[in-house]
Amino acid sequence: MQTLRLGSRGQDVRTLQSRLALIADGIFGPVTREAVMSFQFAQGLEADGIVGPKTWTALGINPYHRSITKIILHCTATPEGRDFTVEQIRQCHLARGFSDIGYHYVVYPDGSVHAGRPESVVGAHCTGQNTCSIGVCYVGGYATDGKTPKDTRTPAQKKSLRELVETLQKKYPGATVHCHYEFANKACPSFKLCDL
Ligand SMILES: [Zn+2]
Numbered sequence: 001m002q003t004l005r006l007g008s009r010g011q012d013v014r015t016l017q018s019r020l021a022l023i024a025d026g027i028f029g030p031v032t033r034e035a036v037m038s039f040q041f042a043q044g045l046e047a048d049g050i051v052g053p054k055t056w057t058a059l060g061i062n063p064y065h066r067s068i069t070k071i072i073l074h075c076t077a078t079p080e081g082r083d084f085t086v087e088q089i090r091q092c093h094l095a096r097g098f099s100d101i102g103y104h105y106v107v108y109p110d111g112s113v114h115a116g117r118p119e120s121v122v123g124a125h126c127t128g129q130n131t132c133s134i135g136v137c138y139v140g141g142y143a144t145d146g147k148t149p150k151d152t153r154t155p156a157q158k159k160s161l162r163e164l165v166e167t168l169q170k171k172y173p174g175a176t177v178h179c180h181y182e183f184a185n186k187a188c189p190s191f192k193l194c195d196l
Pocket residue numbers: 073074075125180188189
């Protein structure tokens with residue numbers, strides 16, 4: 001969770017406000033600050049109006065919980081019809097110097113969903129967007145020539161991707177769904193968001 005103070009905005013502020021039974025508008029204004037200070041005082045904490053790890057803990061929220069505001073879709077950029085496993089992706093990413101597979105989930109052509117990096121850990125899949133996002137990847141994304149971007153999703157993959165995104169959106173209310181190409185000059189994931 002972020003450390004919040006007067007002027008902070010966003011999802012973490014909404015979480016804070018709902019814990020304090022305030023209107024969750026996502027804007028840390030004077031009313032929120034007042035409520036934070038009263039809460040801190042009642043908890044025997046320093047009533048500074050700043051929500052850091054101690055205050056988050058007192059609110060019943062793990063301060064190291066990541067706040068997820070985006071779900072970002074990817075492809076493995078491998079040719080249509082070729083299998084590519086979580087372990088193979090992990091090896092590629094380790095070779096690139098990542099600490100683990102960069103994605104949180106991988107959807108195989110048969111529609112099975114496989115866990116990559118734990119959701120609680122920041123991924124390595126989209127420059128500038130990793131801290132606040134979950135990275136979801138499907139196997140495929142290129143035509144058989146191995147270089148032309150193509151939506152190679154099988155019907156089973158499409159169904160699983162949609163269901164996985166829905167599950168994540170329920171888990172992280174307010175999180176928006178994006179394609180990797182929105183943040184980078186890439187074709188990834190080789191389909192448009194409206195075709196999800
Ligand atoms: Zn990507």
